[in-house]
Amino acid sequence: LELVSQYVLKVHSRCDLSCDHCYVYEHADQTWRTKPRRLIELTAGQAAIRIAEHAAQHRLDTVHVVLHGGEPLLLGHDGLSAVLQTLRARIAPVTRLSLRIQTNGVLLDERLCDLFAEYGVQVGVSLDGDQAANDRHRRFPDGRSSHAAVRRGLALLRRPAYRQLYAGLLCTVDVANDPIAVYEALLAEQPPAFDLLLPHATWDHPPSRPPGAAAPYAAWLGTIYDRWRADGCPVPIRLFDSLRSAWHGHRSWTEAVGTDSVDLLVIDTDGAWEQADSLKTAFDGAPATGRNVFDHSVDQVAAHPGVAARLAGAGALCATCRACPVVRACGGGLYAHRYKTGSGFDNPSVYCADLKALIEQLTTVRSSTRPARPPPAASAPEPVAGHVLPPDAFDRLAAGPGDPAGMAALLDSRWSVIRSLVGAVGAGIGPGHDELGRIAADGWALLCTLDAEAPDAVREVLSYPYVQAWAVRCLRPAQDADPGLDRAHLAGLAAAAALRAQVPVELVLPVRAGAIYLPSVGALAVDTSAGQTASVRVSPDGFSLAGRPGRWQPVRQVTIAGRPVTVDDLDPFRDCQVWAPAERLPDPSWQAWRRALEAAAAGLAARLPKYAEVVAMGLRSVLPLRPEQGDHSRSGTARHAFGALAMALPADVDTLSVLLLHEMQHAKLAALGDLYDLFDRGDGRLFQVGWRADPRPAEGVLHGAYAHLAVAEWWQARRQDPADRVAERTFQLYRSWVAEALNALLRASVLTADGERLVGGMGQTVEAWSDAQ
Amino acid sequence: VVSTAGSTRGNPDLPLVPDVQGVLLPEVADRAADADDPVAGLVQRFMDSMESPSRVPITMFNSAI
Numbered sequence: 001l002e003l004v005s006q007y008v009l010k011v012h013s014r015c016d017l018s019c020d021h022c023y024v025y026e027h028a029d030q031t032w033r034t035k036p037r038r039l040i041e042l043t044a045g046q047a048a049i050r051i052a053e054h055a056a057q058h059r060l061d062t063v064h065v066v067l068h069g070g071e072p073l074l075l076g077h078d079g080l081s082a083v084l085q086t087l088r089a090r091i092a093p094v095t096r097l098s099l100r101i102q103t104n105g106v107l108l109d110e111r112l113c114d115l116f117a118e119y120g121v122q123v124g125v126s127l128d129g130d131q132a133a134n135d136r137h138r139r140f141p142d143g144r145s146s147h148a149a150v151r152r153g154l155a156l157l158r159r160p161a162y163r164q165l166y167a168g169l170l171c172t173v174d175v176a177n178d179p180i181a182v183y184e185a186l187l188a189e190q191p192p193a194f195d196l197l198l199p200h201a202t203w204d205h206p207p208s209r210p211p212g213a214a215a216p217y218a219a220w221l222g223t224i225y226d227r228w229r230a231d232g233c234p235v236p237i238r239l240f241d242s243l244r245s246a247w248h249g250h251r252s253w254t255e256a257v258g259t260d261s262v263d264l265l266v267i268d269t270d271g272a273w274e275q276a277d278s279l280k281t282a283f284d285g286a287p288a289t290g291r292n293v294f295d296h297s298v299d300q301v302a303a304h305p306g307v308a309a310r311l312a313g314a315g316a317l318c319a320t321c322r323a324c325p326v327v328r329a330c331g332g333g334l335y336a337h338r339y340k341t342g343s344g345f346d347n348p349s350v351y352c353a354d355l356k357a358l359i360e361q362l363t364t365v366r367s368s369t370r371p372a373r374p375p376p377a378a379s380a381p382e383p384v385a386g387h388v389l390p391p392d393a394f395d396r397l398a399a400g401p402g403d404p405a406g407m408a409a410l411l412d413s414r415w416s417v418i419r420s421l422v423g424a425v426g427a428g429i430g431p432g433h434d435e436l437g438r439i440a441a442d443g444w445a446l447l448c449t450l451d452a453e454a455p456d457a458v459r460e461v462l463s464y465p466y467v468q469a470w471a472v473r474c475l476r477p478a479q480d481a482d483p484g485l486d487r488a489h490l491a492g493l494a495a496a497a498a499l500r501a502q503v504p505v506e507l508v509l510p511v512r513a514g515a516i517y518l519p520s521v522g523a524l525a526v527d528t529s530a531g532q533t534a535s536v537r538v539s540p541d542g543f544s545l546a547g548r549p550g551r552w553q554p555v556r557q558v559t560i561a562g563r564p565v566t567v568d569d570l571d572p573f574r575d576c577q578v579w580a581p582a583e584r585l586p587d588p589s590w591q592a593w594r595r596a597l598e599a600a601a602a603g604l605a606a607r608l609p610k611y612a613e614v615v616a617m618g619l620r621s622v623l624p625l626r627p628e629q630g631d632h633s634r635s636g637t638a639r640h641a642f643g644a645l646a647m648a649l650p651a652d653v654d655t656l657s658v659l660l661l662h663e664m665q666h667a668k669l670a671a672l673g674d675l676y677d678l679f680d681r682g683d684g685r686l687f688q689v690g691w692r693a694d695p696r697p698a699e700g701v702l703h704g705a706y707a708h709l710a711v712a713e714w715w716q717a718r719r720q721d722p723a724d725r726v727a728e729r730t731f732q733l734y735r736s737w738v739a740e741a742l743n744a745l746l747r748a749s750v751l752t753a754d755g756e757r758l759v760g761g762m763g764q765t766v767e768a769w770s771d772a773q
Numbered sequence: 774v775v776s777t778a779g780s781t782r783g784n785p786d787l788p789l790v791p792d793v794q795g796v797l798l799p800e801v802a803d804r805a806a807d808a809d810d811p812v813a814g815l816v817q818r819f820m821d822s823m824e825s826p827s828r829v830p831i832t833m834f835n836s837a838i
Binding site: 245386426451676677 | 788794796797818819
């Protein structure tokens with residue numbers, strides 16, 4: 001038995017517009033003439049009972065109900081209020097209820113928006129583009145344009161108070177319209193997403209095509225696609241996102257494309273269970289199932305052959321489609337578009353040629369800008385652009401400190417790693433089916449725009465260490481994670497980048513643990529009783545919260561070698577070490593940190609200027625650890641938070657200098673280890689080391705040796721002072737640890753050629769000390 | 774003796790870290806979603822490195838200074 005989680009509830013069967021392309025009134029099915037105008041309370045209640053019954057029986061996480069028509073707003077405020085109350089009362093106790101309304105927007109007013117805000121109803125609006133495009137079909141019965149009235153409704157949805165209700169725009173394609181004018185007009189309404197719908201057609205009634213045009217819809221959509229890509233994909237376009245996602249083997253977000261099963265049922269105003277509305281274009285009575293909410297359960301209607309075919313997904317495709325190489329993207333197109341008298345739905349889409357051409361464009365454009373694949377045999381391989389260290393930089397890093405050119409190259413390679421991780425998170429962002437999903441989608445879209453327009457600001461924010469920790473958490477969620485909330489952090493990243501770029505934006509941010517976060521900038525504690533999201537406005541003057549008070553806490557900074565370094569006790573993803581991070585530092589503690597870090601950086605620069613230079617280049621953030629009794633020498637470096645060094649504040653400045661030195665060695669080696677294979681990852685042997693009692697894997701030995709190499713350098717510098725009694729002894733201890741570790745690695749044949757080169761360089765530094773004695 | 778066993782490079786001619794500094798994020802996302810692309814390879818390798826038992830814990834620390 002298949003499960004159904006999406007319902008289209010027809011609340012009014014008539015419309016105040018008279019669009020000549022409407023499938024409800026102008027296509028084959030004419031059953032609207034026999035349907036009650038309004039959904040009455042009895043029918044709404046019975047529909048809600050059936051939906052709740054199915055959700056409870058099958059323990060569905062979420063049920064989506066779309067209020068639809070005709071024009072659903074014709075039911076009026078009170079009628080809609082009663083329906084929403086009924087749905088919530090019956091369904092919400094057994095499952096999560098997601099509500100949406102699809103409207104022409106003409107009647108939208110503040111009172112209705114307040115009602116939708118009360119019930120969390122997302123509002124989708126139909127708009128075909130600029131006035132010329134919209135007027136081509138979407139007119140009042142007396143011929144007047146509906147364009148201005150719809151735009152008034154959209155202006156309401158853009159208000160901060162209602163912005164969270166704005167679900168997006170649906171635009172029906174007409175190839176007679178100017179595609180760029182349509183695209184720009186849709187974008188100008190600032191929707192969180194929009195979709196481009198192919199006009200309903202069948203093989204019996206093919207779509208309008210200019211003479212001689214083989215795939216005019218592909219050309220039209222392709223023009224928008226190219227512009228959209230050139231713009232940096234400023235807003236999700238469901239058709240394109242779905243085709244690309246499905247092409248890569250992921251889900252589609254529309255029944256129009258992709259091979260996912262379609263678990264959707266329609267309930268008409270008379271309580272009749274129907275199949276997808278688009279079938280109205282096929283033949284009179286096509287969506288009918290002969291079942292109704294009074295006599296039949298969802299399980300019973302799901303067994304109807306037509307419904308079962310849609311639930312079967314790819315199983316319902318014709319033989320031609322099943323053999324087609326692009327079927328995983330198009331999925332045979334919209335089911336209704338396959339209809340032909342005689343063979344029914346057992347055909348490719350009447351838009352087959354257009355879908356094929358469009359998919360080819362979507363994938364070809366990508367290929368033309370990406371590195372070449374390994375070439376076919378016998379042809380010369382084309383190099384893929386990748387990061388390498390400048391000549392001698394590897395050897396200078398191997399010797400210990402490295403040099404500025406090498407560190408800059410290492411930072412560039414980390415930037416590519418970070419972009420790849422964030423890109424992988426972005427690849428999983430869809431149009432958003434709930435509030436957090438939409439926040440994530442909005443954040444991703446804005447981030448993409450800023451990436452094209454203000455790349456320095458985006459780099460500044462995304463290369464902030466805890467962004468990597470966030471991306472890793474999104475890509476592999478921990479058991480206690482809230483993946484939707486984590487992905488919504490994209491909006492915080494975008495807001496922080498917009499703030500740095502001084503680009504004015506308004507967007508909604510998620511509230512996490514009572515605050516909204518702008519990574520690397522600060523956190524705003526908010527009153528959570530007003531909801532788990534908050535609308536914010538970024539302007540060149542700063543950052544403000546719409547509609548409720550907040551308490552701003554900036555991320556504190558010290559200046560080291562002229563560069564800002566945060567002391568971050570706020571970032572929600574900073575907890576990526578084995579030790580717990582400190583909570584917000586009281587002012588005296590923060591002042592102690594500030595003084596100690598400035599003094600420690602100065603001390604490091606005085607004793608080991610080469611090391612100090614690269615530490616200053618790589619250090620973005622110090623993460624104070626939660627203090628523990630009797631231990632002031634704890635520090636850590638996370639592989640997935642390059643640029644952050646975690647530590648407890650030690651008792652003296654010299655120890656803090658050594659902690660900075662030591663931990664930056666780990667960070668540098670971790671970055672180098674992403675660039676080069678240094679050791680055999682399949683070798684599970686453990687080795688005894690001088691600095692720990694427990695045997696360590698090869699990578700642990702390498703990391704310890706590299707960190708202690710720098711610490712030995714510190715004591716080497718200190719022992720130049722004859723009065724420093726502990727320096728010589730401590731230096732000899734570290735030197736012996738490093739030498740023994742390097743020998744162990746070389747003896748074990750566990751290193752690659754690059755690893756041997758690294759260890760060889762470290763060995764030369766050790767040898768030079770020996771010579772100096 | 775130099776061991777090359779266990780190399781994470783499926784193809785030694787491909788860089789371990791592809792340069793995507795100048796590639797716009799939507800394109801990077803596409804490439805991260807394409808299992809054949811070096812960007813996806815990098816992401817996979819990075820994520821695997823977070824959990825590989827042969828590697829040191831994700832936090833490398835000094836408790837003995």
